[in-house]
Amino acid sequence: MKFVSIDPKRVFVINRFFFPDRSPTSELLSDLAFALGKSGCRVIAITSRLRYDDRAATLQSRDVLGNVEIRRVWSFRSRTDTLIGRSLEYLSFYVSAGLCLWRAAERGDVIIAKTDPPLLSILAAPIARLKGARLINWLQDLFPEVATRLGVAGAAGRPAFHILRRLRNRSLKSAYMNVVPGHWMLRTLKQEGIDPHRIGVISNWTDGSAITPIAAQDSPFRKEWNLDDRVTVVYAGNFGRAHDFETIIEAIKLHQDHCRSAPPGDVARRIVFLLIGGGPQREQLEDVIAARELENVRLYPYQPRERLAALLGTADMHLVSLKPELEGLLLPSKFYGIAAAARPTIFVGSRQGEIAHIVEEAQCGASIESGDSAGLLSLILELANDPERLEKMGARARVAFDARWEKRHGITRWQEIIDAAFDGEPRA
DSSP: OOOOOSSSSEEEEEOSOOTTOOSHHHHHHHHHHHHHHHTTOEEEEEEESOOTTOTTOOOOSEEEETTEEEEEEOOOOOSSOOHHHHHHHHHHHHHHHHHHHHHHOOTTOEEEEOSSSTTHHHHHHHHHHHHTOEEEEEOSBOTTHHHHHTTTTGGGGHHHHHHHHHHHHHHHHHSSEEEESSHHHHHHHHHTTOOGGGEEEOOOOBOTTTSOOOOGGGOHHHHHTTOTTOEEEEEEEEOOTTSOOHHHHHHHHHHHHHHHHSOTTOGGGGEEEEEEEESTTHHHHHHHHHHTTOOSEEEEOOOOGGGHHHHHHTOSEEEEEOOGGGTTTBOOTHHHHHHHTTOOEEEEEOTTSHHHHHHHHHTSEEEEETTOHHHHHHHHHHHHTOHHHHHHHHHHHHHHIIIIIBHHHHHHHHHHHHHHHHHSOOOO
């Protein structure tokens, strides 16, 4: 018996943030939703009225853009980024989004649930089952494992996390498909007992027509920030708890010490570190930079999304980091924009991890183990002295991007999975 929708090819997408928000999860889901809308699906986005990139903003409750209907439900807005505040935001969104999905979903619909807030699959799975819809989970990270390994809630939270993990696994096992961004996460899910036939790997992406390579000297930020002939080492993105800044800051301190004894004209004296973005660790970074009196690093806030290509092109090399204990639980998505901009990546984390493997395979950068600040500085100095090598790494990054991570590749794979969900037989 065919799995036929009353309203053919109606797709629900659920995430706390959606267009016009510019956060990574929002951009990826918005890209997919608008592509599905253009292909003939009727898409209904259930999201909040909040913006990740502007906490003071409140979006209107309903909007229609082409074949995408956006339903923005009420949720609590925390004034501070605290555990209690975020928990209230999450809980209120679960309730509002769950009610909205329950009222709107019908037999034959496809539901795509993301992971902001965490564990949306636990909410969506019973609704999909009772309504006769098919659930596809799009997992950007694995909670509660991320929280456990970051020490959130400590030992007191472990019993609750164990229960949440069991509920999460049950919801993943009942889903039509679970989409993950990398093979390390696929391996983690297999270890959790998830049927590998219900796991699909689709890399995160960037729009290669929006981010195109430019020469560093052509970036307007060079003039605006008085960078002149500086060799720029850039970290751009979220200053989240999952990222290893200790190794980076110590390397910056070692660089400053190195410059004091470097002869005039040494390339080391032209190196400057740019930390651009915001997030939970920004205030701490500001304090550390001030306490250590670091003069070779500059902090800038998030820049407008329409200037992302110019921002990425400002760098001679980019830093990407992930704490080793989080390998297989999430994957830094900023790497794909860096590759699109034809810039090399220096990855700080586990050299056996996924980004390290990708960088080595594509020969578009290098990796340094977390904690090896001296090695990180040595690598930066080595690359700064070899601009031809940097250029070749960047060129290989763009070649790999066009072949594997351009937006059209991810959208095509998603459309195949969704078409199979509509056309195939239901799974037990």
